Amino acid sequence: MKSMKHVKGFWLSIVLAIIFSVVIQFLITGGTLNSFYVNTLFSIGINIILAVSLHLIIGITGQFSIGHAGFLAVGAYASAIITMKLALPFPLALLVGGIAAAFAGLVIGIPTLRLRGDYLAIATLGFGEIMKIVFLNIDYVGGASGMTVSHLTTWPWLMACVLITIVVIINFTNSTHGRACLSIRENEIAADAMGINTTYYKVMAFVIGAFFAGVAGALHAHNFYIIQPANFGFLKSFDILILVVLGGLGSMSGSVIAAILLTIISTFLSNYPEVRMLIYSLVLIVMMLFRPQGLMGTKEFTDLLKIGKGAKGGSQDVNKQTIA
Amino acid sequence: GCNSSTSGGGDSKEADKGGEIKIGANLELSGGVASYGQSIKEGIELAFEEINKEGVNGKKLKLVPYDNKSDAPEAITGATKLTSQDKVAAIIGAATSGNTKAQIEIAQSNKVPLLTPTGTAEDVTFKNGKLNDFVFRTCFIDPFQGTVAANFALNELKVKTAAIFIDSSSDYSKGLAASFKELFTKDGGKIVKEEAYVAKDTDFHAQLTNIKGAKPEFVFIPGYYEEVGLIVKQARELGITAPMMGADGWDSPKLIKLAGKAALNNTFITNHYSSGDSDPKVQEFVKAFKAKYSDKSPDAFNALGYDSAYFIADAIKRAGSADPEKIQKALAETDGLDLVTGKMKLDDKHNPIKSAVILEYVNGEQKFKTKVNP
Amino acid sequence: MLKVNDINVYYGNIHALKGVTLEIHPGEIVTLIGANGAGKSTLLKTISGLLKPKSGEILLEDEHVAGKVPQLIVKRGISHVPEGRRVFANMSVEENLELGAYLRKDKNGIREDFEKVYQLFPRLQERRKQLSGTLSGGEQQMLAMGRALMARPRLLLLDEPSMGLAPLLVKTIFRIIEEINQTGTTILLVEQNANMALSIANRAYVIETGKIVAAGTAAELGESDQIRKAYLGGH
Amino acid sequence: MEQLIQQLVNGISLGSIYALIALGYTMVYGIVKLINFAHGDVFMVGAFIGFYSITVMDLGIFPALLVSMAACALFGVLIERIAYKPLRNATRIAALITAIGVSLFIEYGTIYIRGAQPEAYPDGIVPLKSIDLFGVSISGQSLLILGVAIVLMILLQYIVHKTKIGKAMRAVSHDQDAARLMGINVDNTISATFAIGSALAGAAGVVFGIYYTKIEPLMGIIPGLKAFVAAVLGGIGIIPGAMVGGLLLGVIEALVSAAGFSLWRDGVAFVVLIVILIFRPAGLFGKNVREKV
Amino acid sequence: MSTNKPLLKVDNAGIRFGGLKAVSEVNLELLKGELVGLIGPNGAGKTTFFNLLTGVYVPTEGSILLDGEKLNGMAPHKITKKGISRTFQNIRLFNDLSVLDNVKIAYHTQAKHSIVSSILRLPSHFAGEREMEEKAIDFLKIFNLDDVLYEQAKNLPYGQQRRLEIARALAAGPKLLLLDEPAAGMNPQETEELMNLIALIREKFDLTILLIEHDMNLVMGVCERIYVLDHGQLIAQGTPVEIRNNPKVIEAYLGEEVS
Ligand SMILES: Nc1ncnc2c1ncn2[C@@H]1O[C@H](COP(=O)(O)OP(=O)(O)OP(=O)(O)O)[C@@H](O)[C@H]1O
Numbered sequence A: 001m002k003s004m005k006h007v008k009g010f011w012l013s014i015v016l017a018i019i020f021s022v023v024i025q026f027l028i029t030g031g032t033l034n035s036f037y038v039n040t041l042f043s044i045g046i047n048i049i050l051a052v053s054l055h056l057i058i059g060i061t062g063q064f065s066i067g068h069a070g071f072l073a074v075g076a077y078a079s080a081i082i083t084m085k086l087a088l089p090f091p092l093a094l095l096v097g098g099i100a101a102a103f104a105g106l107v108i109g110i111p112t113l114r115l116r117g118d119y120l121a122i123a124t125l126g127f128g129e130i131m132k133i134v135f136l137n138i139d140y141v142g143g144a145s146g147m148t149v150s151h152l153t154t155w156p157w158l159m160a161c162v163l164i165t166i167v168v169i170i171n172f173t174n175s176t177h178g179r180a181c182l183s184i185r186e187n188e189i190a191a192d193a194m195g196i197n198t199t200y201y202k203v204m205a206f207v208i209g210a211f212f213a214g215v216a217g218a219l220h221a222h223n224f225y226i227i228q229p230a231n232f233g234f235l236k237s238f239d240i241l242i243l244v245v246l247g248g249l250g251s252m253s254g255s256v257i258a259a260i261l262l263t264i265i266s267t268f269l270s271n272y273p274e275v276r277m278l279i280y281s282l283v284l285i286v287m288m289l290f291r292p293q294g295l296m297g298t299k300e301f302t303d304l305l306k307i308g309k310g311a312k313g314g315s316q317d318v319n320k321q322t323i324a
Numbered sequence B: 001g002c003n004s005s006t007s008g009g010g011d012s013k014e015a016d017k018g019g020e021i022k023i024g025a026n027l028e029l030s031g032g033v034a035s036y037g038q039s040i041k042e043g044i045e046l047a048f049e050e051i052n053k054e055g056v057n058g059k060k061l062k063l064v065p066y067d068n069k070s071d072a073p074e075a076i077t078g079a080t081k082l083t084s085q086d087k088v089a090a091i092i093g094a095a096t097s098g099n100t101k102a103q104i105e106i107a108q109s110n111k112v113p114l115l116t117p118t119g120t121a122e123d124v125t126f127k128n129g130k131l132n133d134f135v136f137r138t139c140f141i142d143p144f145q146g147t148v149a150a151n152f153a154l155n156e157l158k159v160k161t162a163a164i165f166i167d168s169s170s171d172y173s174k175g176l177a178a179s180f181k182e183l184f185t186k187d188g189g190k191i192v193k194e195e196a197y198v199a200k201d202t203d204f205h206a207q208l209t210n211i212k213g214a215k216p217e218f219v220f221i222p223g224y225y226e227e228v229g230l231i232v233k234q235a236r237e238l239g240i241t242a243p244m245m246g247a248d249g250w251d252s253p254k255l256i257k258l259a260g261k262a263a264l265n266n267t268f269i270t271n272h273y274s275s276g277d278s279d280p281k282v283q284e285f286v287k288a289f290k291a292k293y294s295d296k297s298p299d300a301f302n303a304l305g306y307d308s309a310y311f312i313a314d315a316i317k318r319a320g321s322a323d324p325e326k327i328q329k330a331l332a333e334t335d336g337l338d339l340v341t342g343k344m345k346l347d348d349k350h351n352p353i354k355s356a357v358i359l360e361y362v363n364g365e366q367k368f369k370t371k372v373n374p
Numbered sequence C: 001m002l003k004v005n006d007i008n009v010y011y012g013n014i015h016a017l018k019g020v021t022l023e024i025h026p027g028e029i030v031t032l033i034g035a036n037g038a039g040k041s042t043l044l045k046t047i048s049g050l051l052k053p054k055s056g057e058i059l060l061e062d063e064h065v066a067g068k069v070p071q072l073i074v075k076r077g078i079s080h081v082p083e084g085r086r087v088f089a090n091m092s093v094e095e096n097l098e099l100g101a102y103l104r105k106d107k108n109g110i111r112e113d114f115e116k117v118y119q120l121f122p123r124l125q126e127r128r129k130q131l132s133g134t135l136s137g138g139e140q141q142m143l144a145m146g147r148a149l150m151a152r153p154r155l156l157l158l159d160e161p162s163m164g165l166a167p168l169l170v171k172t173i174f175r176i177i178e179e180i181n182q183t184g185t186t187i188l189l190v191e192q193n194a195n196m197a198l199s200i201a202n203r204a205y206v207i208e209t210g211k212i213v214a215a216g217t218a219a220e221l222g223e224s225d226q227i228r229k230a231y232l233g234g235h
Numbered sequence D: 001m002e003q004l005i006q007q008l009v010n011g012i013s014l015g016s017i018y019a020l021i022a023l024g025y026t027m028v029y030g031i032v033k034l035i036n037f038a039h040g041d042v043f044m045v046g047a048f049i050g051f052y053s054i055t056v057m058d059l060g061i062f063p064a065l066l067v068s069m070a071a072c073a074l075f076g077v078l079i080e081r082i083a084y085k086p087l088r089n090a091t092r093i094a095a096l097i098t099a100i101g102v103s104l105f106i107e108y109g110t111i112y113i114r115g116a117q118p119e120a121y122p123d124g125i126v127p128l129k130s131i132d133l134f135g136v137s138i139s140g141q142s143l144l145i146l147g148v149a150i151v152l153m154i155l156l157q158y159i160v161h162k163t164k165i166g167k168a169m170r171a172v173s174h175d176q177d178a179a180r181l182m183g184i185n186v187d188n189t190i191s192a193t194f195a196i197g198s199a200l201a202g203a204a205g206v207v208f209g210i211y212y213t214k215i216e217p218l219m220g221i222i223p224g225l226k227a228f229v230a231a232v233l234g235g236i237g238i239i240p241g242a243m244v245g246g247l248l249l250g251v252i253e254a255l256v257s258a259a260g261f262s263l264w265r266d267g268v269a270f271v272v273l274i275v276i277l278i279f280r281p282a283g284l285f286g287k288n289v290r291e292k293v
Numbered sequence E: 001m002s003t004n005k006p007l008l009k010v011d012n013a014g015i016r017f018g019g020l021k022a023v024s025e026v027n028l029e030l031l032k033g034e035l036v037g038l039i040g041p042n043g044a045g046k047t048t049f050f051n052l053l054t055g056v057y058v059p060t061e062g063s064i065l066l067d068g069e070k071l072n073g074m075a076p077h078k079i080t081k082k083g084i085s086r087t088f089q090n091i092r093l094f095n096d097l098s099v100l101d102n103v104k105i106a107y108h109t110q111a112k113h114s115i116v117s118s119i120l121r122l123p124s125h126f127a128g129e130r131e132m133e134e135k136a137i138d139f140l141k142i143f144n145l146d147d148v149l150y151e152q153a154k155n156l157p158y159g160q161q162r163r164l165e166i167a168r169a170l171a172a173g174p175k176l177l178l179l180d181e182p183a184a185g186m187n188p189q190e191t192e193e194l195m196n197l198i199a200l201i202r203e204k205f206d207l208t209i210l211l212i213e214h215d216m217n218l219v220m221g222v223c224e225r226i227y228v229l230d231h232g233q234l235i236a237q238g239t240p241v242e243i244r245n246n247p248k249v250i251e252a253y254l255g256e257e258v259s
């Protein structure tokens, strides 16, 4: 019955999101939103997909992966090849971007996911850098100077991708398969002993996460006119990681909120170019010092709504802070 | 979802409200190539200060800087912000060809001139037989300097074999190398080794050892001074004594410090101007720059940033308006504008036609060798 | 020797110790028994300075030590063998023992104590160079006790030393506790294994949900029906 | 053949620099279990302090080295107290994000103060000649670096494994509360760790400046990352591992470049890293201590 | 019931860590429905033996057969599916998850709905999830844990955590249940309740149980047979009475008299 409540809130959110997108679409076509705001909205959307896809890998499955920009790159390049080199339609590019990245996730996931903790982190970081270097060395995609890509990302496509990403990942998480991933995060040895095929689920989470990062890559490539290997270095991976951690590890709504908030902060800071990065870094440090568990802790947005209705025990004690 | 739009803003393209003309600067102020962007910004700021003493058409120029973090998507966000939010009359930037290219579509569709001080890749202004009519540049394009260098090597230094060492992350470097190679081999020279590095590398011993092994009579290194300084130093340490040559990317007093005076002997560059040039225009610039920036000698980025500001100011003056489209026309018609880096005239691909000079480093000083006209 | 006076300890807003008062005289073995979660470990941690009481005082021979950092308390002669042994897994047995004497400067005394500890626990001497993380549970318990003894404490706090140990070892451990006590070390012993604990203790306290509910000599409490029923099993 | 040897020499020189940075990295990690991403930036700060000591304060090379080490030690402790200490009980990933924040802050703080332009170490501060052995030139400086790295490695290994403070560090790394019960002052021990690690980074910065001449505010990013890779390669937390990892990485990079694939250099380095981790999941020297079940 | 065919047959199994023979030449048979104890001094290799049975470690010698099928080298999750499940000496719950989720995860192997059906929220997803939830709740009732269904596992008192771990192991549907010191850290009162619980689940789920325990009251009280391990080797086996009086066992493990 708990899950039933989830279901209701879930559909409500979807409907709200669709209404929201339609309204925005009208504002865009009506010209009320100038292109700067539109651009910011697009960045937010892409960052949401990235954050949510990494959330599945780190927040749910507990696999410390910091090479997410690698999947973004694969998706971006694969999709750009589809539209720019092969002149095929954009929707196909989205799909191919996702599939190519998922495939990359599979290839890198199978060998590396037996690593743990920081070793996994550095291996995935290495993977991200390798992807970057591969694209740097392929002249077909322009080498270091990159590829120019037409602007094909539109608001409806973006919104559709964001929604699909969120829905798929929520649905996955709130099922026995998602719980299998959670159990790996909680205690891999015990998960194994309960009959969970930990390798399979780690790879699965990796592949799904990579798929959506690839889709984000496709949207990214077709939004920003140009893609260059240098856009996809480890600092980009860190940016995505920061969204997930700042939102609260394990909270999807946290990832979404962090993606929105940080994109806006970053955009706002662009008015002060001299101190932009200085302030940004301070924001990071201060946020972590004062809320090390992230904005949402492990709670979801829906949990907050339920508080009034006297939630059944459990989630109250999330803000476990050990004494200093 | 939030992000409520705070300022609706009128649609009128008035960048000159309140006695100010806003000029955007979309530059690499942080990230990988922050030093380029910052140098350009210094040049622009100096120029604006000077220009604003009199003003342009009775108005002051106001710089709206944007930090694109050396990142193409950020450069786009910046261009979007500058055009749609700040409604600038023109944008100066970016430092690199890649980040400039990222902004082209936005400049074109919003009809705001985009002027890159240092984006030398050929296809920035003209691509696939089509002119990007709102895009301009202050610097040469790559082929010119490469050709000049090849001619110099063959005819003045009389070498037969050469090695090329490029920065493969830079269109500039690749472009120069390509045109050098084309002319050098066409006229009977032989390239015995090609090696590459990536910007921000610090250790070049491995590639230089290979170059040394190929025993070239001449080494062409079309890169930026930050790496070139180290390359020249390490090359000499490894015992490469052949003459080396580069282009305007070398031009910085830092080069001499990085490489060391002795190591730089027997090296040459092509350049827009020579800071040792007795031309009063150049000397004034150097003096003013040193005065403003605590005795720092200007490098090529500083000079080109400075020139870009004058380039735009001149166009605004001639347009008699801060309307971006009028500025665009005026920019395109620029002819004979006297700048620090030479007399400016644009060809029909919006590339400046400027003469180049060849300089030799002798004990840490740039010595004027020859002037080459296009 | 040690006087705990009306202390209150909180974890966040969980009130773990509610006005606990107890007293330990020199040379005694005092045992503290109570169910899971009663607050036994919390009390020991508070005495050794790992936790700070919100109110109340702890007097070690008339010196106030409540809220002081563990370092100072160790220096004053209290050693705490924590629940779950907590040996330094990636260090050898020998290094663990050395760390026990961390605050001491007297080289000769330390060497003597090494000998003493090895005499008490010959197994440790056998495994001197082994990484303590790979020791079995019982061996680790011995190491933890040996490590605490290396500080030459006057008061030794033992938190469930028999947990998870084989019967023979439990006996050994209790025997050793008595031996340690006989060499003049005062002992506060926390135990689930109340039968055993009462058999070697002079006095005992019973703690229930953060409050001391009974106190007396070990014999008195061992007789008490109520105590028997709640803590000593129905045998 | 001659060339190959020259390339090996090149690689070892480069590798010694990585090793030097990796030593401090791995030590801090070994004790605090924090990937201190700001380590590379402390290295940068060290290079600048050395530079200003030499050029502005006219110090000789060794005094400058000491000044830089001392200042970095202080700086490291400051960073730890302000940014990491409050997060001791938080998740490690939160500490990592803070470390990234600190790293950015140092980088852009430096740029804010002095701009992004590079600076060049003065020439000839170390009067060392290159040695020519059968056409292979070995610069005196690279020998110096290798020597410094090896000496520091031995010193560090000694400190961590044989001294009292070293044992306290290891105890703290394993179990802070238990360490407290031994009478160890955990805060001071962790500060000492950061002080030593940061001093090493400072030394590396100065040595780097002398060897490569160019220093700039973002110079710490790539060597920092490479040093981290080197540390992992050798088995993170293991001091000799950092040394070997650094040298290995340097040699791999040199050989890849020598083979004409200089653009693939970093790629190959990471491929080697991943391959090594697949076969030795805890690095070359790391014992794969599985959690005891 | 074919009593002569053992459920578990361990043949000369052993493992070494470097030079240390943690377990060696162990021969052991469990018949269906038996409740057998495994005792031995600390460090004798009992937990390690469990780790061999459950695939955490791969035996370096000998073989392990469950229902005649060889388990050597099989991945732990496969072994669980074959029918061995366990608890851990140091509790390993999924701490941040609810009690209910802890048990549901153990039911995962029996889930019938695929990832695709979950993502698309097909009817089979809902049916599958509902079934799991119902089963898990019913199950937790047996362990008296149904009033803390939504509590996070780490917030339970110690005793309940132990029970939850057993519940979770049972939910994985084992034929053979391995309990590693289930009574550790419990007082005599709690231990007695645990004994009753173990007896109850054996009946109810038709289980074979192998149990490691240092609490002799418990071991002698519920086990039908006992194996004794010392220094990695079996030194005795037999009924509780036999073991209690076996001089070797007394010397190595029990000490002179048993209280
Ligand atoms: N770190 C902590 N945070 C919050 N609550 C805690 C913490 N440690 C202990 N508690 C709570 O404080 C109370 C007393 O715990 P304590 O560990 O002192 O009990 P104990 O008597 O030692 O029990 P056991 O026999 O299980 O060791 C318990 O209710 C416990 O849940």
Ligand SMILES: Nc1ncnc2c1ncn2[C@@H]1O[C@H](COP(=O)(O)OP(=O)(O)OP(=O)(O)O)[C@@H](O)[C@H]1O
Binding pocket: C134, C135, C136, C137, C138, C164, C166, D292, E017, E020, E022, E040, E041, E042, E043, E044, E045, E046, E047, E048, E049, E089
């Ligand atoms: N991964 C490992 N590496 C090295 N040695 C190990 C490892 N695991 C266990 N050992 C050693 O194997 C021996 C048996 O350990 P095990 O944990 O099986 O003992 P046990 O019988 O369960 O003891 P206890 O009753 O204390 O739990 C011990 O000496 C232990 O040190």
Ligand SMILES: [Mg+2]
Binding pocket: C040, C041, C042, C083, C159
């Ligand atoms: Mg306790």
Ligand SMILES: [Mg+2]
Binding pocket: E046, E047, E048, E089
């Ligand atoms: Mg065991």
